[in-house]
Amino acid sequence: MLVVEREGSIVAVMEAMGLSSVAIRRVSRLWGKSAARNGGRTHLLLGHLLDTAAVAGVMWERYLSVAFRRRLDEVSGGRGKLWFMWVCGIHDCGKACPAFQALDAVEAGPVLASGLVWGRLPRDRRKQWRHDVAGAALLKPRLVAEWGCEESAGWVWPLVAGHHGAFPSVRGLQPPHREVQGRGADWEEAQRAVVDVFTCAVGFEDLADVRPVGALRKAEQLALSGLIVMADWIASDSSQFPGLGEAALVSLAGSRGRAEAAWGRLGLRGGWQGLPLPGDRMGPLTGRLGVSPRASQRELLERAWSVPAPGLFVVEAPMGEGKTKAALAAAEVLAARFGLDGVFVAMPSQATSDPMYEQVLRWVRSFDPVFESHVALLHGRRRFNAWWRAIWEGKPRPDGDRCVREPGSGSGVGFGVEDYGAIDEDADYGLGPAEVPAGCVSAEGDGPAHWFLGNKRGLLTAFAVGTVDHLLYAATRTRHVMLRFAGLAGKVVVIDEVHAADVYMRQFLVEALRWLGQAGVPVVMLSATLAPAQRQLYVDAYLSGVLGVADVREVVPEPAGYPCVTVACGVEGRAVVETSREAVSSWRGSVPVELAWLPDVDPAGARVADAVWDCVADGGVVLVVVNQVTRAQRIFEALRERGLGGDVHLLHARLCAADRADRTAECLRLMGPDAGGERPDRMVVVATQLAEQSFDVDADVLVTDLAPADLLLQRIGRLHRHSGTRRPGAHRVPRVLVTGVEAGREGVPEFLWASRAIYGAWSLLRAAALVTEAAGPLEGGGGRGAALEEPGGWSVPADVPGLVARAYGEEAVCPGGWGEAEAWRQWQAKERGRMDEAGKFLLCRPREWAFPTLEGLHYAGSRAATEEELDAVVRDGESGVEVVVVRRVAVGYRAVDGTWLGVHGEVDDDEVTDRLLGGMLRLPSSLTEAARGGLRPLPGWSGRPWLRYLPALVLEQEGSVLLGRDRVSYDGDLGLVVERQ
Structure with missing residues (x-):
């Protein structure tokens, strides 16, 4: 009888379970989504639990990988789908407590009228009782008692406690005040009923029947927790799951239909869903x-x-x-x-x-x-x-x-900028609610989700x-x-x-x-x-x-x-x-690469410009890679002054997004694998580390600031990269001029200040020693950077692994007197400090790695929310602020490309937004403090989701602005120019 009733309303399930009419009335009054935050319609707690379970059922069928379904089947005794639906749906059982039910006075009225009452609740936010933790607190003792296994309960309750983004320790399950969890037999009965009714409605006989037969590993638990959050967020979308305020309307069958429809409207889907083995091994x-x-x-x-x-x-x-x-x-x-x-x-x-x-x-x-x-x-x-x-x-x-879209599917432009993963009830804990723009749904089955x-x-x-x-x-x-x-x-x-x-x-x-x-x-x-x-x-x-x-x-x-x-x-x-037990041959044989020194530590790089000019005197394509933006800008200017004009290109990270994209595309078009007949007779690209890797261009000559050996070899990988490329006779052999260094006292290398600051002296000294072995002493570098009379060099790629191994090995490679040992000690001390700093933000402390559950994982964790904040977590040091460059004119503002914006920076349509956002760039970290203190979005951007949080770098009518102690301007050729005042 109970199995049949499960397909009916939740009231029928409660009656079949033998709940008293009083208990049924009370459970039927508990709300899960308030009308004020749910599109004007109350949604009952059991309704949301069943909606989430139904979404999980759809995810099982259309989203979860075969591997993860297999693991859930293993730990549940072959009932993986049912168990997944239960663990996703039970997440909000903690809303059945006074701390949550009292959050909305209108919704609290029927609950109080049913006989579920509470005393005075603490107003101190430090004593607030979150419903995710409340759920774990009421569920944990029941799991231990009814499963008869502390181990099984121990890895399941954190999944409930952590569904709002952080896993508390078991000590955090103690309510700060007796009233917040609910006192007395009435609350205890209602809380038990919520868990039992949901459990039976999903398809289990009782809570004991849910007990897993095994345990997921901690990393699998973390993945499962994320899937619970995903199911919850989908089921919390009031536009897809309108509220149901009457228990007679709530049923698992109804939730299944709602979940199926929502999944289709949102265009959600998994990937391969069981990819067949290829018939041919290759x-x-x-x-x-x-x-x-x-x-x-x-x-x-x-x-x-x-x-x-x-x-x-x-x-x-x-x-x-x-x-x-x-x-x-x-x-x-x-x-x-x-x-x-x-x-x-x-x-x-x-x-x-x-x-x-x-x-x-x-x-x-x-x-x-x-x-x-x-x-x-x-x-x-x-x-x-x-x-x-x-x-x-x-x-x-x-x-x-033309990309065809279904009518009403929305442009997608406004989605996701202000949604930091919160859902509606998170606002009760000081977090902003999610804003899902209307119409951001896909044509069922074939549109982007x-x-x-x-x-x-x-x-x-x-x-x-x-x-x-x-x-x-x-x-x-x-x-x-x-x-x-x-x-x-x-x-x-x-x-x-x-x-x-x-x-x-x-x-x-x-x-x-x-x-x-x-x-x-x-x-x-x-x-x-x-x-x-x-x-x-x-x-x-x-x-x-x-x-x-x-x-x-x-x-x-x-x-x-x-x-x-x-x-x-x-x-x-x-x-x-x-x-690899046997040597694997490369697709092309090794070739000798000539190395020569070009001593120069002048940030202006005049000597580099002279050498490049000589290299292209009779034609050729030269790539210049330097370690500092201002150095790249000055070398670029010097080459233009020598008459290269349009044959010289500048590429670095302080270009606006549109300029950087255009220039990168142009370099790839002229120097890339498909350049063919478009490859110019003469061309120079002056770049920073952007050109160091995954930049598929082919240069005849490389001029590069000294860098650690592995990065130096990466830069050399841009030389003679593509087979069949036509080259001037003078450039038939790949050649590298290493600069950014000169011989100091007693021949000890001296480096550009920027290079030392970025890479440290130790790795630069060892790289210099390896280059010296091939190119000769640093004092022997020719002023024009010509090839050595007796060429020396490296065989690439044959020498690559040996050079990298020596560069980072334990054996000394530098000549005596270079101070390698002291540089090593300083480098090690700095590296240890950086490792320790990173350790503060790692997901798991070393001593806790072998812990079997997620309990306490977020103790003292970072509260970084935006990706900009996360950048500062995973990359050493404070990341630069991303801004949009605009120009002030007499009657308003213009985008960096001249597009009119309006008196207050107003943006009328997507095309103008695109042009404006083409002026995005990331400021150097030296400007971060001044930028955060002084830059704000323009007033006219408040209604544009892509713009409302982006600060504007407003260049005054003379073309610059004072930011802290620096004068900042944007030049169409040079990019962002920063001058210390």
Whole structure:
């Protein structure tokens, strides 16, 4: 009888359970969403619990990966879907307490009238009783008593306590005041009834029947917690789930229908949902990516086919080897073998994310064209990516095809800027409510799911490309970290240019690897210049997660050659680490690269400009990479003064978004792999570290400031990169001029101040020593930077792994008298300090890594909410403020490109918004304090979601503004110019 009644109203379920009429009346009055915050309609507590459970049921069928469904089946005794629905729905049971029911006086009236009363509640916010913690407090003792197992209860109650973004310790389950949780038999009966009625309505016989037969690992618990939050947020959308104020209207069947409809309207979907194994072992490369496999690509793909369990793959191969395509092919194999549902590709920067996004778009289309609209681009300037705009905002496609959108689906422009992951009741605890713009829904089945554009939700899309920061955010002790981690679990994670992480960021990367290893997430790490110590560090971190042990040291075998692939996984509780046992040949042979010194520590770089002028006297393409923006600007100006004019291009991070995108595209068009006949006879690109990696250009000559050896080799990777490129006869051999350094007293190198500040003396000294071995003593550098009379150099890529190993090894490499030992001590002290600073924000403290549950995870955690604040957490030091450059004119304002804005900066339409946002840039960190103290959005931006929180850098009519002690201007050629007054 009870089974039949479960399909009826919740009242019928309560009657079938034998609840008294008084208990039924009381439970039927408990509210979950107030009319004031729910579109004008009250929603009963049991209604919201069933809505959330129903959403979870849809997620099980259409969103969860095969691997995660399998794990939930294992711990629930084969009832994974039912158990998932229960654990998602039970999250808000703590609303059945006076602290919550009294929050709205109108909603509290019927509750009081039913006989559920309360005394005086504390007004002190420090004594407020949050309903997430209240739910854990009332559920935990029942789970212990009725499951008869402290261990099972111990990992389940934190899932309830943490559903608003932070996991408290067990000590936090003690109410600060007796009245807030509810005193007396009436409240105890009502609270028990809420749990029991929901449990039976979902499909269990009673609470004891819910007991799991096993336990998820801590990382799996974190992923599950994120999925609970996802289900809750979807079910909390009043536009999709209008309130039901009468218990007779509430039923599981009704909630199922509402959930199905909401899922379709929101356009939500998972990824592969069970990807079949490729029929051909090399098919993911040859068929899907159209690649004729190189030896290194075959090596990775074979490893993906043979690895016995999800694991870590560290791929080391030269620049231009095709590592990313091989990684995507491996991701397909790993997903098919282990039941994963999608991919996240992490890139070192916004600039490198855009071309990878377009590559992943082409890749996912080969599985199913519909996947194109389910690829997220995760960085703050995605609005300027033409493909992103075409797919997510209905703009014209880059290839000229119009992107068709359903009427009423909205532009997508206004979504997500002010939504920091809060839902309505969070406002009761001092957090802003979510604002979901009307119309941000997709055509069912084939449109982009704008729900995923909300803050903290991007990784929940099936396929995502973005900066590595988004991976690092998932390893921070911050609110809603579980939502970010849930977006990684169930995917294959690819991390490109992994060597780019400095020691501070590396702490978060190591922490992320621990959690990913424990969650069974395959990770593919790519680098051309990875130090052996870093390889060992990453392997140990991943295995620490797999084995659930705080400290792991599993010696990584020395690779047989370069390229190479190292694989680490766990099999039957033991670690397995293998590396390429036979030398794998690179797709092209090593070539000699000539190195010569160009001594110069003048920030103006006049000598560099002279050398570049000489290099292009008879034609050629020269790439200049320097370590400071102002140095790049001055070299650029000097070259223009010498007559290069339009043949010289400037690229750095202080260009407005539109200018930077245009210039990057122009450099790729003229120097990229598809340049062909458009490659100019003469061209110079002056750039900062932006050109160091994932910048697929081909230069004849490289002029570079000295940098640590691995980064220097990355810059050299831009030389003679593409086969078949026509070059002047003088540039048939790749040549590097190393500058930014000169010989000081007794021949000890002296460095540019900026280089020393960025990289430290130790790594620069060792790089200088390695260059000296090839180019000769620093004093021997020719003034014109010509080739040495007896050329010396490196063989690239053959010498790369040895050079990197020596640069970061323990053996001394510098000549006596250079002060290497003291520089090492200073460097170590600074690195330890940075590691300690990062440790304050890591998701789990080392001593707590082996703890089996999430209890207390957020003790003393960071409260960073916005991505700007998170940037400061995962990157060492305060990040610069992002601003929009505008110009004040006599009667109002203009965008940096001259577009009229209005008297108060008013923006009339999306096109003007686009032009205005083309003036976005990030100020240098030296201006952060002054910017935060003095810059605000323009008054006319208050009604524009993309603008209302962006500060304006208003250039006065003379073209500049005083910001603190600096005069700041924006030059159309130079970009942001900062002059100390």
